[in-house]
Amino acid sequence: MRLVIALMSHETNTFSPVPTPIERFGANGAVFGEEASAAYRNTNTGIAAYLDLAAEVGAEIVTPLAAEAPPSGPVEADAYRRFSDAIVEAVDRGCDACLLDLHGAMVAESTDDGEGTLLERIRCRAPGLPIAVSLDLHANVTDAMVDNASVIAGYLTYPHIDMYETGMRAGRIVLRALAGEVEPVMAWGNRPMLAHTLRMGTDDEPMRSMVGAARRLEDRREVLAASVFGGFPLADIRDAGSSVVVVTDRDRGVARRQADALLDELWRHAPQFVWRSEPLRDSVMRARALDEGPIVLIDHADNCASGGTEDTMAVLAEVMRQGLEEVAMFAVYDPRAVEEMIQAGIGAEVNIALGGKISMPSIGRQGEPLAVSGTVRAITNGEFVVRGPMYTGLRQHLGPTVVLDTGQIEIVVISRHHEPYDLGVFRSVGIEPTERRYLLLKSRIHYRAGFKPIARHIVECDGVGVTSSDYGLFRFEKVRRPIFPLDDIAGIDGASSARSA
Numbered sequence: 001m002r003l004v005i006a007l008m009s010h011e012t013n014t015f016s017p018v019p020t021p022i023e024r025f026g027a028n029g030a031v032f033g034e035e036a037s038a039a040y041r042n043t044n045t046g047i048a049a050y051l052d053l054a055a056e057v058g059a060e061i062v063t064p065l066a067a068e069a070p071p072s073g074p075v076e077a078d079a080y081r082r083f084s085d086a087i088v089e090a091v092d093r094g095c096d097a098c099l100l101d102l103h104g105a106m107v108a109e110s111t112d113d114g115e116g117t118l119l120e121r122i123r124c125r126a127p128g129l130p131i132a133v134s135l136d137l138h139a140n141v142t143d144a145m146v147d148n149a150s151v152i153a154g155y156l157t158y159p160h161i162d163m164y165e166t167g168m169r170a171g172r173i174v175l176r177a178l179a180g181e182v183e184p185v186m187a188w189g190n191r192p193m194l195a196h197t198l199r200m201g202t203d204d205e206p207m208r209s210m211v212g213a214a215r216r217l218e219d220r221r222e223v224l225a226a227s228v229f230g231g232f233p234l235a236d237i238r239d240a241g242s243s244v245v246v247v248t249d250r251d252r253g254v255a256r257r258q259a260d261a262l263l264d265e266l267w268r269h270a271p272q273f274v275w276r277s278e279p280l281r282d283s284v285m286r287a288r289a290l291d292e293g294p295i296v297l298i299d300h301a302d303n304c305a306s307g308g309t310e311d312t313m314a315v316l317a318e319v320m321r322q323g324l325e326e327v328a329m330f331a332v333y334d335p336r337a338v339e340e341m342i343q344a345g346i347g348a349e350v351n352i353a354l355g356g357k358i359s360m361p362s363i364g365r366q367g368e369p370l371a372v373s374g375t376v377r378a379i380t381n382g383e384f385v386v387r388g389p390m391y392t393g394l395r396q397h398l399g400p401t402v403v404l405d406t407g408q409i410e411i412v413v414i415s416r417h418h419e420p421y422d423l424g425v426f427r428s429v430g431i432e433p434t435e436r437r438y439l440l441l442k443s444r445i446h447y448r449a450g451f452k453p454i455a456r457h458i459v460e461c462d463g464v465g466v467t468s469s470d471y472g473l474f475r476f477e478k479v480r481r482p483i484f485p486l487d488d489i490a491g492i493d494g495a496s497s498a499r500s501a
Contacts, residue, residue: 001059004095006087007047011071011138012107013234013307015362015466015474018072022079030067032086037063044392046101046134049167053175064090070417071307080108084118091122097130097178099171104139105232112237116144123148132174134166138232141243146188146501150174152245154227156211158202159449161389173224184224187255189263189498190243192483194233195273196469198300201445206269217258222248236478242266252500259498267494274485275469277462284318287459293437296455302465303444305419310442311355313370315463319440326437327409330425335415341376341402348376360466363473374406384428390421390449403429421446
């Protein structure tokens with residue numbers, strides 16, 4: 001048996017000014033061939049699950065590509081072409097099945113549906129090939145994805161700590177199909193809803209109940225996989241939004257009925273998927289009044305794992321203005337400031353125009369650096385291995401990294417975008433997060449994977465950035481209309497039925 005196994009993942013924020021060339025994928029760009037399997041084996045990822053499944057059945061493994069980048073603007077056309085070509089050419093050389101670890105919200109300069117376009121190409125070359133696809137919970141599922149895959153399974157956790165398990169779910173179904181044990185069929189549908197990302201945490205309602213219903217469906221023998229996708233709302237494409245995919249053994253009717261039931265429940269909860277922020281000044285004042293730390297402050301409008309620049313200074317400036325002390329912050333993306341501080345050296349006193357280097361034309365904001373004075377406390381290469389539950393075992397690359405200590409705030413300044421989902425972002429630079437009163441994190445929900453267990457309090461802070469939950473900041477031009485909450489829910493019919501693949 002010969003299996004083609006590949007990872008191609010990017011969550012594209014079409015409003016983000018951050019470019020996405022091939023160099024953004026991995027520490028030194030994407031990895032091809034045997035390097036791809038070596039980089040991801042024994043990690044908490046979908047591709048690692050596929051590799052383990054292949055070893056379990058004694059299959060020959062072909063890994064043409066592992067390409068994964070932090071969210072940003074549309075993927076450059078040349079990068080997308082190279083990634084797609086690598087996978088398609090591997091399939092052309094012959095295989096018994098293709099196991100793909102994708103995201104589901106990739107937009108390239110050449111296509112609005114990165115995953116669907118890839119799957120169409122594979123299906124044209126190999127009409128009967130079994131294809132397993134694992135997708136992120138934030139996938140914007142399309143007809144092209146479902147029509148050209150054999151099996152789709154999505155993460156059922158946010159933070160995403162079940163990436164490996166999702167690969168296992170999708171891959172094992174295809175291997176069972178190859179063995180003649182099952183005959184997977186799919187039904188899917190969406191609802192006209194751009195759910196706010198801050199309302200998709202699976203520890204919270206309503207997403208907790210939605211994924212719980214999907215898990216219960218999988219306990220039924222005829223249901224092979226059931227997935228609820230919150231969608232990625234900051235990809236301005238026609239099919240952005242929330243959806244459901246149900247995979248059954250042979251029975252399309254059951255798949256359609258169960259998908260419709262999940263979709264009806266999703267639509268019933270639509271108002272609960274809207275996030276409402278409080279003024280930034282009030283959030284920081286509320287945090288200041290709390291007694292016991294660590295108190296985690298979430299700068300959610302500038303989350304690089306949703307396409308943020310990770311260099312807006314509004315929340316940090318307010319924290320400084322209100323005089324909070326014993327603060328550790330991760331992170332400010334500012335390669336120029338990092339280089340200046342490296343040149344100054346450890347122990348040097350510096351005055352830095354920090355952050356604010358990237359303008360955000362999609363929301364009409366210019367970059368606004370913040371004048372910061374402090375001591376260079378640490379300089380590292382920015383590498384560490386994740387020990388927490390998300391991306392466990394994977395080596396992280398922050399690029400050259402510096403800790404700037406103002407006396408009240410220790411600011412980690414990095415050269416590659418990275419979200420703080422693991423305590424290693426601080427421990428790798430000599431900061432023990434459990435010993436700080438405040439932890440200021442540029443994140444939305446993923447911080448919970450590493451930081452929720454140590455947090456005494458969590459305070460969301462509505463700053464500035466292209467990952468804001470204020471949809472009024474963005475000009476949506478391609479998404480289907482009407483759609484909630486851009487349009488009044490009372491005027492929207494959300495009753496369209498699921499369709500079979």
